[in-house]
Amino acid sequence: MTRTLRVFRWSPGEAERTRDYRVEAVADTTVLDALVDVQRTQDATLAFRYACRVGMCGSCAVVVNGRERWACRTRLGDLGAGAVSVRPLYHFPLLRDLVVDLAPHAERLRRTLGAFAPRVDAAPHAHVGGDSRARARIDEAIECIGCAMCVSACTLVAANARFPGPAALNRALTLQLDSRDGARAARWGVLLGDDALARCHGQGNCTEVCPMGLAPTASIIRLRRLGLSRLLGGSG
Amino acid sequence: MIETLETDVLVLGAGGAGLCAALHAADASPRLAVTVVVKGLLGRAGCTRMVQGGYNAVLTPPDSLEAHLGDTLAGGGWINDQELAWTLVREAPGRVLELEARYGCFFDRRPDGRIHQKPFAGQTHDRTVHKGDLTGIEIMNRLAEQVLVRGNVRALEECRAVELARDADGRAAGALVLDVRTGRFLAVRARATLLATGGGPTMYKVIACSADKAADGIALAYRAGLPLRDMEMIQFHPTGLVVPGSLMTGALLEEGLRGAGGRLLNGRGERFMAHYDPARLERSTRDLVARASFTEITQGRGTPNGGVWIDVSHLGAELVERSFRGMVKRCRDFGRDLARAPVEVAPTTHFMMGGVVVDPACRTALEGLFAAGEDSGGVHGANRLGGNGVAESTVFGGIAGDVMAEFVAGRAAPRPEAAALEAAAGALAAPLGRPRGGADLYALWRELREVMWDRAGLVRDGAGLAAAAREVERLEALGAAVGVEGGPAFNVAWQDWLNFRSQTTAARLIITSALTRRESRGAHYRQDFRAPDPGPLYSVRVRAGDGAPAVWTEPVALTRARPPATAAPVAMETGD
Numbered sequence: 001m002t003r004t005l006r007v008f009r010w011s012p013g014e015a016e017r018t019r020d021y022r023v024e025a026v027a028d029t030t031v032l033d034a035l036v037d038v039q040r041t042q043d044a045t046l047a048f049r050y051a052c053r054v055g056m057c058g059s060c061a062v063v064v065n066g067r068e069r070w071a072c073r074t075r076l077g078d079l080g081a082g083a084v085s086v087r088p089l090y091h092f093p094l095l096r097d098l099v100v101d102l103a104p105h106a107e108r109l110r111r112t113l114g115a116f117a118p119r120v121d122a123a124p125h126a127h128v129g130g131d132s133r134a135r136a137r138i139d140e141a142i143e144c145i146g147c148a149m150c151v152s153a154c155t156l157v158a159a160n161a162r163f164p165g166p167a168a169l170n171r172a173l174t175l176q177l178d179s180r181d182g183a184r185a186a187r188w189g190v191l192l193g194d195d196a197l198a199r200c201h202g203q204g205n206c207t208e209v210c211p212m213g214l215a216p217t218a219s220i221i222r223l224r225r226l227g228l229s230r231l232l233g234g235s236g
Numbered sequence: 237m238i239e240t241l242e243t244d245v246l247v248l249g250a251g252g253a254g255l256c257a258a259l260h261a262a263d264a265s266p267r268l269a270v271t272v273v274v275k276g277l278l279g280r281a282g283c284t285r286m287v288q289g290g291y292n293a294v295l296t297p298p299d300s301l302e303a304h305l306g307d308t309l310a311g312g313g314w315i316n317d318q319e320l321a322w323t324l325v326r327e328a329p330g331r332v333l334e335l336e337a338r339y340g341c342f343f344d345r346r347p348d349g350r351i352h353q354k355p356f357a358g359q360t361h362d363r364t365v366h367k368g369d370l371t372g373i374e375i376m377n378r379l380a381e382q383v384l385v386r387g388n389v390r391a392l393e394e395c396r397a398v399e400l401a402r403d404a405d406g407r408a409a410g411a412l413v414l415d416v417r418t419g420r421f422l423a424v425r426a427r428a429t430l431l432a433t434g435g436g437p438t439m440y441k442v443i444a445c446s447a448d449k450a451a452d453g454i455a456l457a458y459r460a461g462l463p464l465r466d467m468e469m470i471q472f473h474p475t476g477l478v479v480p481g482s483l484m485t486g487a488l489l490e491e492g493l494r495g496a497g498g499r500l501l502n503g504r505g506e507r508f509m510a511h512y513d514p515a516r517l518e519r520s521t522r523d524l525v526a527r528a529s530f531t532e533i534t535q536g537r538g539t540p541n542g543g544v545w546i547d548v549s550h551l552g553a554e555l556v557e558r559s560f561r562g563m564v565k566r567c568r569d570f571g572r573d574l575a576r577a578p579v580e581v582a583p584t585t586h587f588m589m590g591g592v593v594v595d596p597a598c599r600t601a602l603e604g605l606f607a608a609g610e611d612s613g614g615v616h617g618a619n620r621l622g623g624n625g626v627a628e629s630t631v632f633g634g635i636a637g638d639v640m641a642e643f644v645a646g647r648a649a650p651r652p653e654a655a656a657l658e659a660a661a662g663a664l665a666a667p668l669g670r671p672r673g674g675a676d677l678y679a680l681w682r683e684l685r686e687v688m689w690d691r692a693g694l695v696r697d698g699a700g701l702a703a704a705a706r707e708v709e710r711l712e713a714l715g716a717a718v719g720v721e722g723g724p725a726f727n728v729a730w731q732d733w734l735n736f737r738s739q740t741t742a743a744r745l746i747i748t749s750a751l752t753r754r755e756s757r758g759a760h761y762r763q764d765f766r767a768p769d770p771g772p773l774y775s776v777r778v779r780a781g782d783g784a785p786a787v788w789t790e791p792v793a794l795t796r797a798r799p800p801a802t803a804a805p806v807a808m809e810t811g812d
Contacts, residue, residue, distance in 0.1 A: 028481055029481055033482050044722060051448040052448070056370070073569045125333065125337070129345075143370055175340075
């Protein structure tokens, strides 16, 4: 079956435009397969990004028909009839065609102290209990592939440059629940500041587009609860 | 004039090996400047990311280091470098704990709090540490976060090494690096350089590994004149998804499915492993299971799309969905229900056991150059056990980081030979100026992948390998003359041209080595030499010679263990 792929094109010094390509699709042809096919057989200069091509690295995240998706795991056949539009993620600087600069993504993670920091007083083999509630909660939120689709879908990151965005806040939850981590107090300082947890409107766009089925919205709500009980003198 | 960057430690590659090396070197002294060259995005390039099942480490009795060593050597057809294998098993437990305690990895735990370890094929104990069935994502996310917050580590994202640099005395002096985004070359001058680009047998038709790999490190080492070993040993994983018409083809369904009791059925519904390894059935080693599947398929007992079935539905849908969430979703996105029905799978090219010759301190034959992970050879011998791959990359990456930090202390920065780098950059950029026309890069690439799959794949013979050698030489020559459209910045075709160059170089080494090993052992199966050679064990070595690879063999030093006299031949095969 022949499908039309409507692809966003831009390179420095040029105006943004879209270009249509006709691609032959079978039942399992994905958006990534179609992009690769276009680049190899029709337009060698099309720039797009992918690495693992099986849904582990998140590098191929794009906006397909208005919604963030991983190109490698999205079948054209599951997108309904009509042309399939492909454009780069929102809220990131464009580099070329479908490729964006994800440096702000890393910067947000850094600002929210998104790296584990071992406790200085940690006992050897310290761990989060095997059947503990904290472990169950962390498990629900930890399988983030860093694709930044949630950030693209978030309406707040564009409005407030200091807002960490869903991915960084989701990671923060897994760290605030982790008794092995030594930076939790400092991290609360960031999370409970003016431009973090308090800013989320709870629209849930992030949760809707997460390809791993994570729920950053729920993580943010959990963090707020934990933060509140901390402010009220709990152990948080 | 090529821009120059100076660093103390240069790490080429950013998977488990590269990032562990960077962190270890950076933490050895805050004064050391560490630069990591990442082919893609930090934490998201390469194959450590793709590890599903997990990480082999001996943590509690009755398992023992000796048992892990024995399994690794038996699985490896006894041609492993035993000192490397021993280093792996000895250091793996400490590295697992380091990944947890220092970098924050969140491995699954049992209700009693102990680290959960699951059974994996070819192993005598439940040894495989994991995070669900997406262990690599957990490890890479945590390592990448640590790199992000280290002030003395700089990650050059979407950059790739295209040539190793040497000084006037021939010592390693860093590398010529290409920035994919800008298309500009960068000379990185370094006091110690690590090759950790992760091998990657992407010159085969069906692949499991990350598609960004191209055996770059193997090609760099070969061009630098380094000896490589056991390049004929390419691992084919038995359970790659069959997804007609999609790049998803070859994507792994993890080994834990077989470990948990998954069954393999041929197109007639027969549990065919009973004919090939009646004792271990589906829990036999990867090489045997992959070849058995391949045999079923090529002999006409396959499924409609040329695979076999993996069936885990008898384990109960609820258990499968809970224990193998990532696998279930991977299948579901393509309309297959792993928890409730058989799914079509076929052998897929997974891993290069061979690579650069190293010692247990990751030193290579070139002073100042180190290698770790899939770019190096010898740890796994003729076949790698599931769960030993990420163990290797993190164990040896960490060692390399420690060793390099010590190596650079007090050592003057070498001066790369600028003229050589300028010349290399000129040659590598040549296709950009050329008119397109003549051969099509992607047609050549397709041919390469077909040839390697058909003639240097799961079942090989002398005539086929000789034909493959001629074919690859022809494709290499045609590829060298290809022209690429567009400018240098983020030019996918140009990057693929560079990939093709590395892939053909590595393909020649695979073929030459496979011709030299006139026996069947581990992953290497020769139809014209179906049994293992009863003579002394040897390793096949190859390095750049006069215009063609020079190849020789070296005896295996049995420094830690000897194969049992009655050992079942590793390449045991019943069907044809």
